[in-house]
Amino acid sequence: MKSYETEPQEKVDSTVGGERLYEPSSQIPEYKPPFRESLLNWAPFWGVILLGAILRFWGLGDKPLHHDESLHAYFSLQLLHNMESWLSCFNPNVSCYHYDPLLHGPFQFHFIALVYKISQLVGAPDNGVNTTTVRILAATLGTLIVGLPYFLRDYLGKWGALLACFLLAVSPGMVYFSRFAREDIYMACFTLLLVVSVARYIRDRKIRWLLLAALAFSLSYATKEATFLTVAVFGSFLGALIAWEIGVTLPLRSKFNPETAPWYLPRTAAPIALLLYVVVLGAVAKFFFGWLKALSIYVTDPKNTPAADLYVQGLKDRTVEIVPWLGILLGCYVLFILGREMFGHYHPAGRRGLAAKVDPQRQPVLDTILTMPWTHWFFAILVAWTVFLVLFTVLFTNIKNGIGDGIWQGLYYWIQQQQVARGSQPWYYYLLLMPLYEQIGVVFGLVGVVRCLVRPTRFRLFLVYWFVGNLFLYSWAAEKMPWLSIHITMPMLLLAAIGLEPAVVILVNLVKKSLSRSSAKGEGVFAGFTAVFGVVMAVLLLLPTLHNMYEVDYVHAADGPHEMYVYVQTTTDVNVIMAKIDALDQKMYNGKHLLPIGLMNDATWPFAWYVRDYTNVCFNYPEGCSTTAKSYPVIISGGDNLYNAETQYAGPGKNYLFNQYHMRTWWDEGYKPPPCVPTKTDKCTDQPPWGGVGVGLWLSYGDNPPRGAQFNPGLAVQHIWQWWWQRRAIGDTGGSYDMALFIQKGLGETP
Template sequence: MSTVHTSGAAGRHPNRTTGTVGGWEARLRSLTFEHWLWVSLTLVALGMRLVGLGDRALSHDESLHALYSWYITDAFKYSHDPMMHGPFLFHVNALMYLLFGASDFTARLFPALVGTATVASLWWFRGILGRRGALLAAVLLTISPSLLFHSRYIRNDIYVALCSLLWALGLIRYVQTGLQRWLYLLASSMLVALVSKENAFITGAIFGLFSLCGAGWGMWRTQGALRLAACRLADTAIVMGVLVAPFLVPFALILAGREPLPVDSDSQSTALVGAGLLGIIGLAGTIGFLRFLRPVWWDTSLTHRNLPILFAGFWFVALAFYTNLFSAVAGVQSGVVGSLGYWLGQQEVMRGGQPWFYYPYLALLYEFLPLALLAASVPLLARYALARPSQRRQSRPSDHEVPWLVPGFLLVWTIGSWAGYTVAGEKMPWLMVHLVLPTVLLGSWAASRWICTVSPDDKPGLVACALGGAGFACWLFAAGRTPFSGSDQEAVRETMQWLSLVVGGCGLLVPLAVGFVQGRPGHGRLLGMSAGLALGILTVHVAWNLAYVRYDSAREYLVYAHGTPDVKQVLADIDVVRRALPEGYEPIVMYDHEVSWPM
């Protein structure tokens, strides 16, 4: 249940921090088991993302990102090219080189930190997903093969993932509280997402669609909370639309029968002027609406005074990134017009040539647990939606309740992401990150409603659930083996391992089976939790193999244009030769065009 606060001061608490040693000791003593659980999970996520971070050879895209980041560190040279996505990655990687030196480890350090922050940021989703739901989502993102692998990979996608989370947090919390700070979080996270990678426009389209539809549906409602939520959703739609307006000029070019990315200088200048006009007209028109017309319908935190501040701050920072701190003015055109224009044109190319079922196929291989939670959430969502009318007839909901806000938003985000990325021409494995994220959130929200019905005092049932999960996992691992395939030593060992897993699984499932046969209350839910736990164990196994065992294998479906161990081996051999030479001599290595780039 989502609660909409009618006062802008909702959620404010007195500052208890004294700044003294005694104050910090008191705060540490006040930490609950839940706090320590989150701290432990964050540390586990950090360790999983840092261990062996520099062991894997750089892939093709990683080498591009690492090299062009080094150019900024070495000579402050950068020219934005939409083919290599946004400038944010290059600037933060350059900062890592400046602080810690250049290496394969430091090149991946910031993605690892952002991947950890993605897990930790779910702490602020406790009021959205519920305490158990937020913790479950954090666990799922910690062990997710897609997010773990791409938190150890120099790509933009993990940055967009964190920004999408914060973007969603700002939107929902603004609707719930009406506080201005959530609008600023929404705008800043949207900014970083857009200057990181252009697929953030898909996220923006989904969020904007939800805000517009929610505002249109609830604006004329008589119930106070629904109308207020609709007005605040309208605010979020206005902010997103006005800030992003200049980026949308490629759509105007398409409507005019032209290419979305102009190539000659005159067309580029015209497109840039058009982008500026879109921004100015959109801002001026909205300021007029906020100043003169909107007070007739609603009164919220967005005003004709703070919208220009948001717009100016957004575009000052965006242009600073695109122009390398205003040292390369060509970045204005390539960033404002080229970012979306280039990638709209690329959808017809269909790089990768993947079929329409590419993402479901990858999900079945790597992200089967979020997929299972999504499937399990469908009947719960249906029951949740159908139960509302009868509940309203029996007892009128509170004036502060907006029951559809969180499940509706997560459902639209999930469906929109799967539909948008499936329809898009370019399908790549790293884009799974953007499908897994909303799927995990929706599945965790639904699972938390299910888990809450299981009593924590049912210790025998919970123990049986844990043992049952381990038993199911044993069966899953046994299914991947081929017993009775021969009489040689390797075949006999395979058979014995299979028998051990099957028999052990049966033994671990006995307590759960006994309770289920006896018809003990809640054992159906415990059975489902056991199955989820088994899939979680299997997910950890898959993630471990992907990130730490087979990380250099191009046979993994979650990689593309992958590097191989040969690059690091050749560099190590060259280093051995260099060390063997007398002091002052440097080896001269001859190579041709076929190996120049990997080296």
């Protein structure tokens, strides 16, 4: 039985794109191809990156800001204003931006503010602050994702890397959320950069890759609390690799008589070590998830929340006390090493200690860890800590609270959110969402999983583990949202590139042979037929994928009822309302943004962003300006208070004209399981009292199936087909959260 653990330096097979896990750079002189050859190698990648950039930046500001985007845009603008008077933020009595896990990590606020500032300097419209500049950071990092597989050519093969770039470039989900100012695309970029950097460091041992890995991890941590899930997936796989490498040097089969040894006995103890690791990890995971659920229930109980808050505050205080001492100890250790070297006391050449017992060829990960120069890990820690300190302390204006909050508050908030279960989506949510959009990715991703298991390497197995692990964890996590799907989609697309690569390589070789009329022996007939079939299937699957990408990104980008990726999205009616407000301000105040606007609480977001330039806005209308409330010519109300507001301000004999609009709309959720009906044996504990009709009936009949109906595969396929090509919605299209515009009578403007 062939064992991949004995082949860490397998040669790259040009027909299947193998990998070199580790070859010391001293053994292979660096080869620099001629300029023409380099250009030919780079050109396809740059072409795909350019395609990805165009898809992400084209019409970037056309879509209204989502509720979450408006929060990120608004507080980034506040941070920009804070930094314009940076010294004042050192005063605790001055209100400045501080990290709040409700809005996720500080990275996006700092860098969107930076984009605002650069846009101002180059003279962008609206003083550099508009719906386009809000999303530039997302589009930029989304484009960077497209180019990162270039650095995995040694692992994916040239064609595999190029296919990965292309699939990431045109993926409906990756494109849509690269045009969306939420933190998930930033985290996805940093996660892939972390994977690339670690893979390159294990192979090349160059410090720049370890520093990039540290930078990527720290930025991901400063972006979103879901980085804890990344740590769980990547860390558990690293543990499995270490267990395997520990066992790989312990021979088993050779200790038995070849004629009497059981057939199932492995050559080394590696499989046994891995099995023991999995058993222990499974037991620990079961205990941990149970403890985590109990802890989440405990801290969200109103009776326990004050005590939990106090305990977390104590953790923060103790952390702030300990961190400086850790820094001092690390500094002393480094100074000790430098002192020894200054006085000529160098470590003797060669391996020593545990490193001497490691086989670099069969244990590349252990070898990387145990032979890492101190300068590598020291500067990696320095880079990661610097990023953490700068961002979480908000450029050093909130050092004490920033350190404590950055380490504990995000974790505490994430634990609390497990009971909130935002979105209330079923466990199969992503299994429904992704096949609706990512046809080529889903099909060839599964092909890639099979190929990785049949022809495994460490990196291929890591991709499978990453994909399956993320699918499990994000399906298990209480909060399930469309934007979280990209953390599953990204490794799936890398697997799809691996699955598709052999067919593409064989077909390319056949074309080259045909054009050159070479008589050299090529691929067999069956291999050629299989390759042609695979490429044809890929093209057929690519067509609906591209169509979905076009529809969701450029046609229905703000049309929730027709797009499942578009979750509770602000409608274009917001632009209509702002156009009327701007016209009235132009008429009354010559466009100086002096028009008084009453903004009720339920309309604060996204309108706090859209009225940012108006200087006479009454938030929490009418309580926020009770003495002058009756004089406001414009009032905006949200759906929570719509009927009362209409009755109070626009009823018979009232002073305002009124018009109702859709603020947000959403995709029909009839696919959710039917609501639980309590019985004597099932009290429906922890189950929502609402739901849908179930995914099968919903696909067959929409949200209102006839009595006694059963799942109908033919109708389900028909409805999916009609949605793919005609965007005929599955289920109801009337789900909306409304708003109202009130304009005083006699102003010559209708709402």
